[in-house]
Amino acid sequence: MTGDEPSPRLADDSTVSARDRAADGGPTDEQRAALSGLRESIDPVVEELGERFAAAGHELAIVGGPVRDALLGRAVHDLDLTTDAVPQRVLELVDGWADAVWTVGIDFGTVGLRKGGHQLEITTYRSESYQPKSRKPEVSYGRSLEEDLVRRDFTVNAMAVRLPQQEFADPFGGRADLAARMLRTPGRPEDSFSDDPLRIMRAVRFAAQLGFRLAPEVKRAASDMAERLRIVSAERIRDELVKLLLSPDPRVGIELMVDLGIADHVLPEIPRLRLEIDEHHRHKDVYEHSLTVLDQAIDLERQRGMEPDLVLRLAALLHDIGKPKTRAFEEGGRVTFHHHEVVGASMTRNRLGALRFPKDVVADVGKLVALHLRFHGYGKGEWTDSAVRRYARDAGPLLERLHVLTRADCTTRNRRKAAALARSYDDIERRIARLAEEEELNRIRPDLDGNEIQEILGIGPGPLVGRAWQFLLELRLENGPMAKEDAAQRLREWGRDNV
Template sequence: MPNTEFSRENDAAQDPSAQVNTSAGALSGAQRAAVTALVDSIQPVAEELGDRFDSHGQQLAIVGGPVRDALLGRATNDVDLTTDAVPQRILELIDGWADSVWTVGIEFGTVGLRKRGLQLEITTYRSEDYSPKSRKPEVAYGTNIHDDLLRRDFTVNAMAVRLPSQEFVDPFGGLEDLRAKVLRTPGRPEDSFSDDPLRIMRAVRFAAQLGFSLAPEVAEAARNMADRLAIVSAERVRDEFTKLMLSPDPRRGIELMVDLGVADHVMPEIPRMRLEIDEHHRHKDVYEHSLTVLDQAMDLERKRGHEPDLVLRLAALLHDIGKPRTRAFEGGNRVTFHHHEVVGASMSRKRMNALRFPKDVTTQVSTLVALHLRFHGYGKGEWTDSAVRRYARDAGDQLERLHILTRADCTTRNRRKAAALARSYDDIERRISELAQQEELDRIRPDLDGNEIQEVLGVKPGPLVGKAYRYLLELRLENGPMEKEKVVAELRSWAAEHLEQEGRQEK
């Protein structure tokens, strides 16, 4: 059986990884089985590739996330490997064996390949360093796995399984930290965060994703060095924040970001909500309210059978960020936040653009923020059918998310009020569903298209056709589907009046 205990038999003079920290103890039977299962999951590719490198005097090991996840019993889709072979040598060793090869990351020492449908990335042992003003790391290649693991972000990601021997390598006590659910760095956290400041974001992301805590020295270094995130590209920060938001417990990560001062450099609008009193519930501030809305939106997301939804979760977190700018004090100690949804939509768009979120995601989030208060005018169902149609039409393809966000936005402790709001929203969803069945609300169009408008009015394409189209759309929303003869008559009447008004204005 392959040796899956700690690697202790290598010549320490040749490979410092032989000097293994054994304080964590040996792998348990379940953990040995997990390591074996990890290797077996990529067989026979692992055996063939390991033998290929070993026969040419090169080292190869599965490293980082796949090892960590195997030991945690989590599924993994990534297969990351590390080697002492430089990129050109990697290409030589897999030439003629890999089904396909790509070199997008070769400047950072990474070669990608596909074999029998399995995708792998092999990276040369390396060390990275950021100069004080650089957004990209300077890469230097290493010669042993110990130094490669030393440069990794956290000890739980600094474990490896050698191929083909399946020796388990853990020089920095990652297994012990995995058991304790704590994030530590292999070396000094200050050195680690200086090498790559994005690791500060990775720390809060792993806390949310894995349910881990930060070691005191790691938290302190993150707090003191949060401003170093300024040199990291917006895209890399966005990717970490996205993973955090899609994690099982984004609230945990956001609270860490705020407590450590990281949010001040990533999304400063969030900590600014902490002292703003919510106009509906003065016993809690907007920050706590927003986190509660996020939790409740995620709960509804699950109950409605949806996968983790980035747009919904961002909208839940950001729906009230306009309140600090719109806060006003009126008579009777009354606090108001007039038009905070409009201001918040603009602020959301600006921040998400700064973080380089895709345009469609940014538009969807800002739309939900802008619409999140619309339902509160519904009252006890006084809306006409045309008002319900407009509500659904304005939400468009975001309607289901708006349903969830609006329901989640109810955080009152008053059970009677909460029940009344739930009944009202049940009613509006029922009415939207009924209207949708009757009229296919999600595809509402005027009863005449552009060509028909031109034919009825005897005009060529131009501004008048667009105005007529918008008029007919409002007519459709107000009245529902109409007979064509009546629509034509309404259009001609509108055109005559419209052209008459334009004539008077020209005089």
């Protein structure tokens, strides 16, 4: 396709789906402009590579996400390439042309290369399928671009631009589905989800990330086959969940996961939050509350100029998962959830650990869940400076996230109560800021170090030094900074009863 052509051509008009033919016969002006933008983004290095493959009698095409994103008007960063050449042939074709080649993914048909400042991945036309109990796909090579595209997850990802001629190929109506913001599969959804069950998670992720709806048949298949997610590795599921949570509207994806039964196999604690409410035991809908807290945390992220924060969003979603286990009914129809933050923190660490989240993420989210109720003892500002210091010190580097989580956790419809809570939290944040400025709260340490403790008490290294250090830390939190001579005197008094 040259710059003078009015619209992209279809690679093979005979393969265009009936749905696509019935649409409008060609790209809209917006789509035409988007495809022109994609064409302009194709670097000469990629064109040169396409010419190199064509000269050797092989096909090469840009495929999937880059084409979809160009049609959506989104920035195109990386180009995924596909070819009919098998990996060994790809290696031969780029030998002497590429600056570097790597074969980490060659078992799955992928060859990576670097040319100048560009890194490219070329994957042989292929199809993948999972055996009923297998966690690893079986890969077989295809012979045509259409055969490769039909094994793609969704029609909106089953479009391509052939190189070097730059022809637009859309054999399964992806462009029409893109315009309708609809997720369909190139073939039967049951076959697609059987080939790779992770596509069930990918469907709900695209709903949250791109604002797409799931076609009715896709919904049915996802619900019917959700149990197939059990054969997918925890790492792959985690990666999709992360993308979902960091999307513009994760609530959409979470609700779909719960409604379709997907969450039962990924985050079973979330559907369990839908506690029954009868006429005698009324209490807040914990599931709806948790989704609202997630929404409000995201709003506060934006208001405070924060980037999308995985730790904060996980904590917002999971902060009340201890409630079903701790629910108790008291006289008068009152419902309690005593210590649900402690139970919930343990459950959070267990679930995130099972999903193979990094240890620091597991620890941070668990700590936020454990701390999310601490503020509610603040009242109208009755806390002493000592209590405020402890609050800030216990949160440590998570303090800003705890501020956001605690504010987001207010979902009451009582405007007077909500305003009072907001004023109280404004107050504690001001007090923390003042104390931080005066005392460097994030670096609170005892007024004496370990060497000074040993010298004053006349002891050597050992557990007693740690106990003395903790005593001085409590003293520091209670009283604020102390002069060294005053701290030493208090330490001697402590030592008379403990050394």
